[in-house]
Structures are given as C-alpha cells and as structure tokens.
Amino acid sequence: MQSLTRFSRSLWGDFGRSIEMSADTLTSVSLLNLSTEHTIERAAKAMIERAERNPPPILKLNHPFFRMVPLERFLLTALHVEKWNYQRIARTLGIEVALIESWAWATRLKFIFQELKLPLEYPHGPGTLGPVCPEFNLSAPWTQRMLDDQLGKRERMFLQNHVMGCDRCRKVLDQTQRLFFKIESLIPVQDTSPEVDAALDHLMQTWDNQLVTRRPIFMTFEQSMIAFLKQPKAQLALGGLFLMILMWASRLPRH
16 A cells, blocks of 8 residues: 555645545545455556646646656656566556666656756766677666666676676666666655655555455454444344333333
C-alpha cells in the first residue's frame, strides 16, 4: 500500500487530495478481486488516467518534479523510489517493455537538464571505444540498464569486470550514477511523518475492509458478528427471541 500512496502523491501533489484519490481508486479496483500486486498496478494505471483527464492544480507547489506530466512523474517514482523493473512498469501501463528503456532515459534527462537545469556532467559514451567496450546508445545506454538492474547475469558479470579495467567506460557509468542519485534525492514523495503514517493506515484499513467484503473467510469472529447483526432478518429474529425470553421470564413464579 505504501507504493500506492507514493504514486498518488506523485500524481496529485496535494497531500489530502492524493489520499482521497488513492483510497477511492483502491475501493473501485479491489472489486476486481485481483492479487495485491496486480491491484496496486491496476490502481496506479487508473490514477494516471484520472490525473491526465483532470490535471490537479499542483503547479502552485513550485517544484520542478510537478512540472513533469503524470506519466513521467509515475515513471520516475516507479524506478527511483519503488525500484520497479521495466516489465512491471510496462504491464502497469499496458505497453511494450521495449518502450520503457528509451522513455526512462529521456525522462531522466528532461528532469535533470530541462526542469532542474543542474550543472551535472551530461552522460555520453567515450570518444573512442576499446575493442571490448560496450556500445553507448544515446537513447538507451547500457549504464542505465546496469543501474536499473535490468541486465542478464552474463551481461552484468561482463560489464562489472569490464568497468574495473576500463577508465573510459567507468567514467560514463560514474556520470550516470551521479544523475541517478540526484534524481532520487529530488523526488518529493519519500518523506515520513505521522501524517504520512496515518494516511497509510487509512489505506490499509480500506484494503482490509474490501478484502473482507470480497472474501468472508478473512473475517475475524468480531467482524463476522458485526456483519451478522447488521442484517435486518438477524435483527428481527433476535428481537423475537428477546421478546420470548421476556414473556417466559414474566411467567416464572416469584418467591
């Protein structure tokens, strides 16, 4: 549920509005009876669509992050805060995995160099490549895949060994790493406070209530009794039983 609160805050900016939207969306999506993981993904997609249709008035927050479009804010949060992989992001958005890599790189560069205008060294491939240096794709570099943990085991082992002995490629990786660290430090949805904890508790309660509604087996004895007593037929039967007990008690001989 913490992921959902962070996504909501990245999309809506205003704390109160974001909690309202996440709880409302979770209530609707939970009716689909999905797993917890897929519920979070479906709810995130629904909130993105709502934010795109009715953009919230968040520019007044005067933070460069909120000048990005909803999809870009979701992507940066998913990658840098939640550490989602490309496959899960693509599944959430309903697009091809191959599109995520170039989109992620373009969004990161836009945030750092266009919105923040930070004087970081622009990550680009070395001027000359050695015989075993990996090719640096300007729209989807290997350094990004490596830092996003999106490499296969053999490719990761090769690149880790390579950068240990190649100053040129190690410099490019260091440039990308500095960019990553800066982005992660500037996404404004990672703070913790009693207010944030209370919002998370509220969302968890919403989820628990929906879980009980969908699957009564998860009800506690107390919840089962409350649900039973709320039924009109149960109230009528108990009322009749109580009346019968009173009538019986009134006929008992008194000493």
